[in-house]
Structures are given as structure tokens and as C-alpha cells.
Amino acid sequence: MRRVLQLIALSLFTGYTGIAQDFSYKIPETASAVASIKSDQLFQLFSIEEFNHSTLGQRLLDELSKKANGSYKSIADLGFNLSSTIYYYHQKTDSISYHCLLIPLTDARKFETLFNETSHASIKQQGEIRILQTDGNKKNLLMWNNDMLYVAYGSLNTYFFNDSLTASRYGIRDLSYIDNPYDETVYDTAVITDAAEAAAEAATEAVDTVETTVETEAPMSEAVTEEIPGIPPVPEAIEEIKEESAYTRANKEQEIIKDSLVSAWMVTYSLDIFNKNNSSPSILNNPAYLRSLDKNAIGSFWLADLQRIYSGYLPYNFLKYGNMLKGYGSVNARLYMDKEHMRITGEMALDEDKADAYRKIYDKKLNKKFLKYIKSDSLIGFMSYAFDTESYLKELPKIFSQTYGTFSEEIDLGGDLLSLMLDEKAIAKVVKGDALILITNLTPKESTYQTYVYDENYERKDTVQTKTETLPDILCMFSSDDTHLIEKLLKYGISKHKIQFANNIYSLYHSTKNPFNLHILLKDGIVFMGTSLTDIEQINAGTYKGNLNKQQKELLLKNNMTMFFSPKNLHDKMPVLEMENMSETISKLLGNSGNVYLKSSGIKGNYISAELIADVPNNQENALKYFFSLFNDIKAQ
Amino acid sequence: MFKNRLFVIFLLTIPVFFTSCFEVIEEIIMRKDGTGTMVLTVNLSQSKTRIAAIMLMDSIHGYKVPDKQEIQQEIDKTVAQLGSMPGISNVRSTADFTNFVGDIRFSFRDVSDVNHLIKALLEQYKVKSTNIPTYNYNKEDARFTRVYSYSNDVRTQFNQLKDRDKEVFSAAAYVSILRFETIITSYSNKLARISKNQQAIIQRLAIPDLINGRANISNQIQLLK
Numbered sequence: 001m002r003r004v005l006q007l008i009a010l011s012l013f014t015g016y017t018g019i020a021q022d023f024s025y026k027i028p029e030t031a032s033a034v035a036s037i038k039s040d041q042l043f044q045l046f047s048i049e050e051f052n053h054s055t056l057g058q059r060l061l062d063e064l065s066k067k068a069n070g071s072y073k074s075i076a077d078l079g080f081n082l083s084s085t086i087y088y089y090h091q092k093t094d095s096i097s098y099h100c101l102l103i104p105l106t107d108a109r110k111f112e113t114l115f116n117e118t119s120h121a122s123i124k125q126q127g128e129i130r131i132l133q134t135d136g137n138k139k140n141l142l143m144w145n146n147d148m149l150y151v152a153y154g155s156l157n158t159y160f161f162n163d164s165l166t167a168s169r170y171g172i173r174d175l176s177y178i179d180n181p182y183d184e185t186v187y188d189t190a191v192i193t194d195a196a197e198a199a200a201e202a203a204t205e206a207v208d209t210v211e212t213t214v215e216t217e218a219p220m221s222e223a224v225t226e227e228i229p230g231i232p233p234v235p236e237a238i239e240e241i242k243e244e245s246a247y248t249r250a251n252k253e254q255e256i257i258k259d260s261l262v263s264a265w266m267v268t269y270s271l272d273i274f275n276k277n278n279s280s281p282s283i284l285n286n287p288a289y290l291r292s293l294d295k296n297a298i299g300s301f302w303l304a305d306l307q308r309i310y311s312g313y314l315p316y317n318f319l320k321y322g323n324m325l326k327g328y329g330s331v332n333a334r335l336y337m338d339k340e341h342m343r344i345t346g347e348m349a350l351d352e353d354k355a356d357a358y359r360k361i362y363d364k365k366l367n368k369k370f371l372k373y374i375k376s377d378s379l380i381g382f383m384s385y386a387f388d389t390e391s392y393l394k395e396l397p398k399i400f401s402q403t404y405g406t407f408s409e410e411i412d413l414g415g416d417l418l419s420l421m422l423d424e425k426a427i428a429k430v431v432k433g434d435a436l437i438l439i440t441n442l443t444p445k446e447s448t449y450q451t452y453v454y455d456e457n458y459e460r461k462d463t464v465q466t467k468t469e470t471l472p473d474i475l476c477m478f479s480s481d482d483t484h485l486i487e488k489l490l491k492y493g494i495s496k497h498k499i500q501f502a503n504n505i506y507s508l509y510h511s512t513k514n515p516f517n518l519h520i521l522l523k524d525g526i527v528f529m530g531t532s533l534t535d536i537e538q539i540n541a542g543t544y545k546g547n548l549n550k551q552q553k554e555l556l557l558k559n560n561m562t563m564f565f566s567p568k569n570l571h572d573k574m575p576v577l578e579m580e581n582m583s584e585t586i587s588k589l590l591g592n593s594g595n596v597y598l599k600s601s602g603i604k605g606n607y608i609s610a611e612l613i614a615d616v617p618n619n620q621e622n623a624l625k626y627f628f629s630l631f632n633d634i635k636a637q
Numbered sequence: 638m639f640k641n642r643l644f645v646i647f648l649l650t651i652p653v654f655f656t657s658c659f660e661v662i663e664e665i666i667m668r669k670d671g672t673g674t675m676v677l678t679v680n681l682s683q684s685k686t687r688i689a690a691i692m693l694m695d696s697i698h699g700y701k702v703p704d705k706q707e708i709q710q711e712i713d714k715t716v717a718q719l720g721s722m723p724g725i726s727n728v729r730s731t732a733d734f735t736n737f738v739g740d741i742r743f744s745f746r747d748v749s750d751v752n753h754l755i756k757a758l759l760e761q762y763k764v765k766s767t768n769i770p771t772y773n774y775n776k777e778d779a780r781f782t783r784v785y786s787y788s789n790d791v792r793t794q795f796n797q798l799k800d801r802d803k804e805v806f807s808a809a810a811y812v813s814i815l816r817f818e819t820i821i822t823s824y825s826n827k828l829a830r831i832s833k834n835q836q837a838i839i840q841r842l843a844i845p846d847l848i849n850g851r852a853n854i855s856n857q858i859q860l861l862k
Contacts, residue, residue, distance in 0.1 A: 449682040450736045451660070456833035458814050460662075469686055 022085055023102040023148055025278040029285055032309055033090040034292075037299040039082035045337055045624040048076055055632065068114045079110030080149075089283070095160045096265055100273070101151040108146045129274060131267065139262060143270050150274060154266045156258055171257055173250075288349065292332030299335040306331065306348075327354035329606075337623035342614045347607040355606040357398055360391035362560045362602035367479045369524060370436045371556065373539065376549040380439040380472070380573070381565040384556055389433035393424040429482040436556070440535065441473040442573040470575035471516065475530040483522045490520065504540050507533070561600040561610075567593035588633055592617065594626070658683035660810040661844070667748065669818050671776050674727075674744050675751060681737035688737050705734050712739065715758070719743055722757065724750030748772040748781075770854060779860040781815065787850040795848050809844035813854060819861045826856040 027034055043051075051057040052074045061072045072078065081104040091098045105111055108130070112120070115132075124131045134140040143150040161167040276282070283289050292302035303309070306328040329349025336343040350358060364386040374382070397415020447469050452460040480486065490506045493499030500507045506520040519536040521528040530536045538544035555562050571590035594615035601609065620626040662678040681688055691697050692704070703711070712730050719728045724746035732739040745751055752771045759769065770785040795803065820835045829840040838858060846852035 447686060449685060450738055451680065451682065452662070454814075454839065458816070458832045458837040458839045460664075460814070467683065471686070 023104065024085070024087060025280075025282045025284055026102055026148075026273050026276050027087060027089045027283040028091050028273070029281045029283055031089040031091045031283050032304040033088075033302065034283060034289060035088040035299070035301045036085050038085050038297075040084065041298045041337075042624065043082060045622045046628070048074065051075060054628065056628070064114070068116065070113055077110060078114065079105050079107040079112075081106040081147075092157070094157065096154050096156055096262060096269075098266075098269065099153045101149075103149040103151070105144060105147055105149050108144055111144065111149065126271075129271070131270075133263065133267075139259075139266075141266050141270055143274055145274070148274075150270060152266055152270050154262050154269075156262050161258075170261060172254055288330040288332070291347075292330075292334070294334050294336075296336060297334035298337050301331075301333045303331040305329050327351045339622045340616055342616065342623035342627065344612040345609065346611070347609045350603070350606050350608060352606070353398065355603055355608075357391075357395040358608060359603045361387050361395055363391065364388040364433055364560065366434050366436065366556055367432075367477075367526065368557070369479075369526060370434075370477055371548050371553060372546045373475065373477065373528075373544060374436075374438065374546045374548040374552065374556075375440065376552050377547050378441065378569055378573075379564075379566060380441070380570045381563070382436065382438045382552075383563045384434075384436045384559075385561045386434040387560065388428070389431055390424045390428035392433065393422055393427060394419065426482075430480055430485050432479040432481065435476065435478040438475045439472050440475050440532070442470050442570075442575065443473055443532070444468045444470050444575065471531070473530070473532045473535070474516075475528070475532070475535055477526050477528050479525055480522075480527050481525055483525075483527065486522065486527060503537070505533075505536055555597060555599060558601060559599040560602045561598075563596075563598040565596045567591075567595070589630065592630065592633060658808045658810075660812060662812045662814070664814040664816070665748070665751075665772075666816045667774060667781060667818070669776075669779075671747050671774050672745065673748060674742060676740055676742040678738065678740040685735075685737050708732070708734075712741070716741065718761075719754065722750070722754050725754060748774045779819070779862045781817070781856075781858045781860065783815075783854065783856050785853060785855045787853065789850070791848055792850065806844050806848065811842055811844050811847060813840045814838070815856075815858065817858075817860055821858055822861050823859045824856055825858075826853065828852065829856055 024034075024036070046054075052061065057075065061075065064070075064078075065072050084104040086104070087102040089100050089102075091100070112123075112130075115123070119132065119134075122132060128145045130144055132142040134142065139154050141150075141152045141154075143152070161170070161172045167173065288304075289302050292300050294300065307326050327350060329351065331346065331348045333344060333346040336345075366384055366386045370384075397412070397418060445468070446466050448464050448466050451463060451465055453463045454460050490499055490501075493506070493508070494501050498508065500509070504521060504523075508518040508520070516531045517533070519530050519533050521530075521536050521540050523540065528536060528539055530539075535544065552564065555564065567590040571587060574587060574590070594617045596615070597611075597613045599611050599613075614623070616623050616626045620629065659679065659681045660683075662676075662680070664676040664678075665673060666675075667673040691702055694702050696702055709732060712732055716728050716730050719725050719741075720743075726744050726746075728741070728743040730739065730741040745754075749772065755769050770783050773782045773784070774780070775782075795806075814837060816837045818836070821831055821838060824831065824838060826840065828842070829838050831838050838856070840854060840856070842852045842854070847854070
């Protein structure tokens with residue numbers, strides 16, 4: 001698997017100007033996940049030349065030169081075509097799951113120089129196509145011609161052989177019901193060995209040149225993973241394991257049969273993919289997949305219906321719980337990088353009912369009055385959300401009744417009862433459903449702690465000392481049209497001596513349960529909660545001065561959910577003394593990072609979407625180079 | 638509930654800024670006849686803001702955070718268990734959840750009972766430690782010894798921890814106090830200090846030094862016969 005990862009890394013950073021090849025038509029229509037990355041776009045941001053001379057590039061080339069006994073000066077020498085798109089996909093059948101990579105090549109001969117001699121000897125040729133099965137258990141496969149490299153990893157589905165009919169067809173027995181299978185009759189042994197050989201033959205036929213699959217040493221086992229030993233040939237294996245228990249012996253043989261089956265299936269499957277042409281049905285027929293693509297994105301990701309995937313992994317007897325993700329459709333995401341930003345956008349499809357429910361819940365905007373309490377200049381971060389409480393409470397039972405399909409009647413009833421008991425409108429008056437939480441500052445605070453002093457005879461005495469701790473200052477606010485209930489609660493706190501009240505401000509002083517002092521103010525239909533008394537006092541007096549910038553204003557008002565983090569403002573306030581040896585690493589990292597935003601604007605069409613944006617600092621050329629430099633900063637520590 | 642959770646998310650930012658400080662104090666009071674008392678104190682007071690924040694969370698760094706009751710239960714269990722060990726009596730404990738200070742004290746018939754006790758406890762908590770100190774008191778010679786030999790296992794095990802977990806120990810201190818009824822005439826460990834009345838000996842060191850083998854807590858103390 002390490003080799004496969006190396007290949008991915010390699011292909012990501014290999015560039016070559018050639019004819020654009022796009023192999024997406026090779027991806028089966030029933031694939032459950034597809035990811036792609038466009039190397040040409042990557043190399044526009046970070047040229048091949050630059051990459052060759054970068055630390056990472058140098059290291060990669062050095063290692064490759066060592067491994068393949070050659071000398072690589074540029075990643076362009078490796079034979080990969082990188083003005084093209086690399087695809088990964090996953091497909092699950094009833095018997096086997098495949099993870100596959102499609103990597104365009106420009107020069108297969110250059111690519112082949114990457115293999116050592118042992119591996120070379122194991123390459124099988126079938127017409128134009130060359131095949132190399134790797135790993136001791138043959139679950140890895142490389143297949144290529146002059147244009148494309150295909151990498152596949154297959155694993156057997158555990159439940160496939162649970163069906164006794166299927167199992168017997170392939171010579172697999174349910175060993176748990178046999179106490180001592182090998183003590184029964186010689187006949188059984190013969191059957192199993194036959195089956196193993198039969199499976200092996202099947203594999204052989206598929207590859208054509210292989211004599212018996214199980215007999216061949218894993219061709220690339222040395223190069224791939226040193227730890228995994230090749231499977232011993234069947235006859236010897238039986239000799240060798242005589243002393244082991246009959247069960248273990250039987251089990252091993254069954255595993256050999258299964259491995260041979262996987263191996264044979266994979267070859268057949270991969271050849272099919274390889275020979276597939278662009279007129280046969282493929283993932284390109286799936287509109288949800290097509291939606292995930294954008295020509296400006298560097299990378300994209302698509303995942304089939306969540307419900308379909310979820311139920312596909314459930315064994316039959318659990319099917320009654322199979323509606324857990326009903327109503328949630330496919331998920332897609334895209335990665336963009338340019339001079340100013342790195343952006344990830346994501347979407348999830350919803351069915352009509354769910355989309356309708358979420359549309360109502362998201363039909364809410366943040367209270368505009370919140371905005372005058374934001375100091376963009378010095379703000380470390382914030383988080384906001386705006387949901388419609390009334391709709392939320394009303395829609396919640398519906399959302400649940402879909403999920404628990406088999407119990408829908410009970411859930412329905414429960415939902416009705418809940419509605420009967422709750423006065424959604426009244427609750428929505430108390431908590432309207434929008435909130436803004438700001439991390440405004442870091443301030444040093446004195447705190448006491450207990451320790452000991454020792455007298456001249458080392459008798460210890462308790463003593464209290466003080467130290468300075470820097471704590472974040474938080475200011476939260478949420479809208480409320482009806483603060484009676486909240487006031488009642490606070491007054492109850494006063495009567496229990498947990499809360500103090502002065503000048504309109506309720507104060508809760510720190511205790512074990514609460515490491516902060518918390519000050520609460522009810523004003524203008526807003527409930528303010530803050531750790532800084534000064535802030536709350538200023539808000540009360542109307543002297544609090546905010547300075548919200550345009551970008552953040554737009555972010556807050558246009559979205560239902562947002563998050564913002566300014567590493568630079570945090571960096572400026574960091575208590576260097578308290579952090580000791582950690583400070584340098586964190587300080588450097590924060591100082592060199594741009595702002596980060598997360599936002600979700602609710603439902604568009606039947607899709608719910610979210611976006612993550614990281615600003616590229618001015619001193620960096622583009623997003624990719626920026627991330628490389630961050631990576632180097634972390635590494636350098 | 639939702640808001641409470643948000644609050645906790647912000648609390649998470651706190652631990653980033655502090656290196657944790659705590660101290661472990663081990664005090665042994667030896668009587669002439671070989672019996673004595675031991676008091677073990679763990680004081681996390683310097684990190685109380687951090688701990689209070691951590692205790693509001695369900696788990697941190699993949700470890701489950703116990704609540705007050707669970708901690709108390711664990712202490713009670715240990716107290717009951719110690720009470721049933723041979724030679725151990727008068728087991729008592731205190732736990733202060735405001736300052737996060739806890740101690741456990743007990744009497745022993747012979748200091749070798751303490752050796753058994755430590756071994757049993759370590760086994761119970763599945764701590765594989767080869768370098769636990771062993772105590773010995775020779776009544777005839779009036780000599781008290783603590784034998785401690787450093788083993789690389791500790792460092793190896795410690796190095797297997799993740800950096801953020803190692804960091805927990807970076808500012809931790811260990812204090813050992815030994816008290817006697819008679820005057821100390823000599824002692825072997827030069828890192829230890831003797832009290833003015835010459836009846837007590839103290840050694841204070843950083844826990845990382847103990848882990849890395851830079852400090853030795855062995856000592857041979859000769860008392861006036």
C-alpha cells in the first residue's frame with residue numbers, strides 16, 4: 001500500500017505537457033465514490049522546475065533514485081502525464097470492494113524503470129497491456145499500457161461467503177460448525193485442495209501466463225511492504241502446517257482459496273475497465289456526479305447517496321435499521337486554489353421532505369443589532385448561527401419519523417405529543433434561534449492556587465499563591481423577544497446566592513464548575529453574556545464601540561452559519577511567557593497564517609451547502625505555495 | 638444544551654496556553670520501632686483552571702474525562718483496598734475538588750509493607766514499572782534505606798507517549814520528605830537536604846529528571862542509635 005501512496009504522491013507532482021487525457025469514462029456507473037485531482041492546475045501554481053528544487057521534491061527524487069537504482073533529476077522523467085486528471089474511485093459489489101486509481105501516462109518505458117529487477121521479471125504481458133500483481137496476498141494490482149496506469153486494491157466482502165450456497169459454489173465451508181474437519185475423511189481434504197487449485201487455475205487463465213497463481217511469489221512484495229510474506233505454495237503449505245491444529249490448517253486453506261478468488265476477480269475486473277471505451281455506460285451518466293465537477297476546481301470529490309452506501313454496508317438482518325440516513329443524498333466537494341484564497345466548497349443533496357424541513361429552519365437571518373458589537377480590528381474569532389426556532393421545533397419530529405422508518409407510527413405519535421406539550425411560538429419568543437459568539441481578546445487574569453511552604457524542620461504549611469493566567473474573553477449574544485423566563489432564572493440564581501446583581505448586570509463568579517466569571521445583561525431584546533465585565537458595562541452604558549469590516553458584515557448577514565478565525569490577531573495577543581517552549585512553534589505558525597472562514601448559506605435547490613475559505617497572506621504567491629510553506633514551518637520544528 | 642456545548646468548544650482553546658504544573662509530595666514519618674505513617678499528596682492546584690475546563694468535557698486527547706463522582710469512587714476503592722493489605726491501617730483520604738488537591742495517608746507496621754503496597758497498586762493499574770523505589774529499615778543498625786535504580790524502560794515508555802501527553806509532565810515536581818524520631822548522623826544522597834533539627838530530610842526534583850534518569854532518589858540514612 002505504501003507503494004501505491006508513493007505513486008499517488010508522485011503522480012500528483014509530476015508534470016508533462018502532452019495531450020489531455022481524461023479517463024473518467026472508465027469509471028463504472030455504479031461507483032460509490034470518486035475523487036479527482038487536476039495536475040495541470042497544480043503545476044500552474046507550483047511549476048515542475050520549482051517542485052524539483054523544493055525540499056519535498058528533492059527528497060522524493062532522491063528516494064526514488066535510490067530505490068530504482070537510477071538517477072532522477074526531474075519528476076517529469078517518471079513517465080506520468082500531468083497535464084491531465086487523476087481519478088480515484090471506489091466500487092462495491094456483493095462479493096468484493098475495489099479501490100482504484102486511474103493515472104495517465106506519457107511514457108510507459110520511463111514508468112517501468114521505477115521497478116526493480118524482481119518486479120520486472122514478474123510483469124506479465126497481454127497484448128498492449130502489462131500486469132503486475134503485488135503484495136503477498138495479491139490484493140494489489142498494477143495494470144498499464146502506453147497511456148494509462150491502473151492501480152487497484154481489492155478486498156473480499158465478509159458477508160459474501162455467509163450464504164452457504166454461494167460458499168459451496170466456491171469450495172468454501174463454514175468451519176465454525178466443524179469440530180475437526182481434517183479428521184473426518186480424506187475426501188474432504190481432497191475437495192478443498194481441489195477447490196484451491198481450481199481457483200488458482202481460474203486466476204491463471206485470467207492472466208494467461210501465470211502457471212498457478214498461488215505458487216508465484218508476490219512479485220513486488222519486496223518493494224511494496226517488507227513485512228508481508230508471500231503466500232507459500234499450496235502443497236508445501238499443507239506439509240508445513242501439519243503440526244498446527246486441524247482448524248487452523250483448514251482455515252488457512254480456505255484463506256488461500258479466498259485470496260485466489262480475489263486475485264482472479266481483480267484481473268478480470270481490471271481488464272474490463274482497461275478495455276472499456278467511452279461509449280459504454282459510465283459514471284458520466286450520473287447527474288449528481290456531473291454536478292460535483294467544476295473546471296476551475298483543482299480537485300473534486302463525490303460520494304453516492306449516503307442512504308445507499310449506508311444500507312449497502314448493513315448485513316441483511318440489520319436491514320430494519322436501514323433508514324438511518326433516509327433523505328440524505330449524495331455529497332460532493334471541490335477544492336480551489338488561487339492567488340488569494342484556498343477554498344473548499346461542499347454540498348449534500350436532500351430529498352423533498354428534508355429540503356423542505358431545512359428550508360423552513362434556515363429561514364432566519366442574524367439579528368442586525370449584533371453587528372455593532374463586533375470589533376473586527378482585534379477580534380480573534382467568531383461563530384454565528386441563525387435558525388428559526390419555531391420551525392425547528394415543528395420540523396424535528398418529521399425529520400425523526402423519516403429516519404426511524406419502521407417505528408414511524410410511534411415516532412409520529414411522539415412528535416404530536418411533543419407539539420402538544422410545547423408551545424413552539426412561545427419558545428421561539430424566548431430563544432429566537434440566532435446567536436453570535438465572539439472571542440474578543442486574551443487577557444491576563446490573576447488566579448490563586450494552593451501550595452506549601454516548608455519551615456526549617458520541613459514541616460509543611462498550606463499557603464495560597466497567585467499567578468497570572470491568560471484567558472480568552474468571550475462575548476455571546478442571542479435574541480429574545482421575551483426575557484421573562486430568563487430573568488426568572490437569573491433571579492432564582494440570586495436567591496440561591498449563586499448570582500450577584502448590580503447595575504443591570506448579573507454576575508456569576510468562577511467556581512469549579514465554571515472557570516470564568518460570566519456577566520449577563522438583558523438589553524434591546526438581546527441577551528449578552530461575557531467574560532469581560534468592562535465589555536458588558538460598556539454595552540449597558542451604550543459606549544461600546546465596534547468596528548465591523550465590510551467582509552465580515554457580509555459573511556454574517558448572508559449566511560445561516562459562520563465561523564471565523566484570525567491567526568494573526570491571536571498571535572499578537574499570545575502570552576509568550578506562559579507558553580514556554582511551545583510558543584515558538586505556535587507563534588511562527590500563527591504569524592504566517594491567513595484568516596480562515598467557514599460558512600453555510602442554507603438550501604439551494606435541494607442541496608445544503610457549506611464553504612471553507614483560507615486567505616493567502618500577502619507575502620505568499622498563491623495558495624499552494626502558502627500551504628507548502630506552512631508545511632515546511634511545521635516540519636522545521 | 639446546544640449553547641453549553643458551544644461554550645465547551647471555546648473552553649477547549651484554554652489548554653493550548655498553559656503548560657500544566659502539578660506536584661507530588663511523598664512524606665514518610667518513621668518511628669524508632671519501625672512503624673510509621675505515609676502521606677501521599679497530589680496537588681494540581683496550579684492547573685486548576687485547565688482542569689476545571691477539562692472536567693467540563695467528555696474526553697480529551699482520546700482519554701475519557703472522569704467526573705467528580707468517578708474520581709471519588711476510585712479513591713474510595715483504593716482506600717478500601719489499602720485497608721485490607723497486610724500491615725496497613727488507618728487509611729484515610731481527602732479530596733478537594735475546588736483546588737484539585739488530594740491526599741491519602743496510612744500507617745504501616747513495617748516500611749517493607751509499603752513496598753508490597755506499591756507493587757500491588759501498580760499491578761492493579763497495570764503500570765509496568767521496573768524502577769519503583771523500595772524501602773528498608775534496619776532496627777538494630779538504625780539505618781533507613783531507599784533503593785532506587787533507574788531503568789531505561791521508563792524513558793522508553795515515556796517516549797512512546799504523544800508529545801502533547803508528555804507535556805503534562807514537563808513542569809511537574811516531586812517532593813520527598815522523610816522524618817525520624819532521632820537525629821540523622823549521615824546520609825548518602827547529596828541532592829537531599831537535612832533540616833535544622835536534623836530529624837528530617839527533603840529532596841525536591843522535577844519529574845522529567847526522574848523519568849530521564851537525571852536524578853536519583855536513592856538514599857541511605859544513618860540515624861543516631
